[in-house]
Amino acid sequence: LYKRQNVDLLVFSSSYHGGLMQNYWAYANTAHFVGAVSNLPCAVIAPDGQLLESSTNYHHSVVARINMDCGVFHLDCNWDKIKAAKRKYGDRLRMRDSGLIGSVVLSSESADLTMDGIAGEFGLEPLDKYMRRSAEMQDGNRQSWQNRQSQPNGQSQPNGQSGAQRAAVEGNPALCAKT
Numbered sequence: 646l647y648k649r650q651n652v653d654l655l656v657f658s659s660s661y662h663g664g665l666m667q668n669y670w671a672y673a674n675t676a677h678f679v680g681a682v683s684n685l686p687c688a689v690i691a692p693d694g695q696l697l698e699s700s701t702n703y704h705h706s707v708v709a710r711i712n713m714d715c716g717v718f719h720l721d722c723n724w725d726k727i728k729a730a731k732r733k734y735g736d737r738l739r740m741r742d743s744g745l746i747g748s749v750v751l752s753s754e755s756a757d758l759t760m761d762g763i764a765g766e767f768g769l770e771p772l773d774k775y776m777r778r779s780a781e782m783q784d785g786n787r788q789s790w791q792n793r794q795s796q797p798n799g800q801s802q803p804n805g806q807s808g809a810q811r812a813a814v815e816g817n818p819a820l821c822a823k824t
Contacts, residue, residue, distance in 0.1 A: 655674060692715065715753075
């Protein structure tokens with residue numbers, strides 16, 4: 646993946662289409678994806694993996710206007726901040742919510758605003774950082790549970806549930822408290 650290089654645009658010119666991998670590559674890199682594939686559908690895909698435009702059996706090329714001044718943000722821990730930013734900036738901040746994945750693409754629609762500036766002003770945590778932090782917390786809960794299992798008498802929780810099991814049922818406010 647190109648994630649470490651912090652790319653904004655993946656351009657894929659190939660005879661191999663990739664199918665759903667195109668959407669995955671866009672999402673995994675949180676980058677726009679432009680696919681130009683010989684004799685197969687060509688596509689422009691948003692950083693959240695959602696198809697923006699595609700060629701058809703009648704038109705073999707695709708044209709789309711994309712806003713590169715954007716970011717992908719998970720709704721968890723950011724929702725109230727996103728609403729506050731939308732209240733302040735209105736139409737100058739666009740939110741595209743494709744549904745079902747818990748994240749949105751925000752873009753600055755104004756020459757005098759940048760998405761980095763808006764994210765900094767409201768303390769918005771990018772999707773990548775949120776996902777890393779979430780995985781670290783899950784790993785910590787899993788390790789804690791494994792440590793308790795190796796102790797005499799097994800689990801030390803009064804109801805027999807580990808912290809990770811309780812968090813899965815009740816939600817984990819600690820994840821958002823750290824942002």
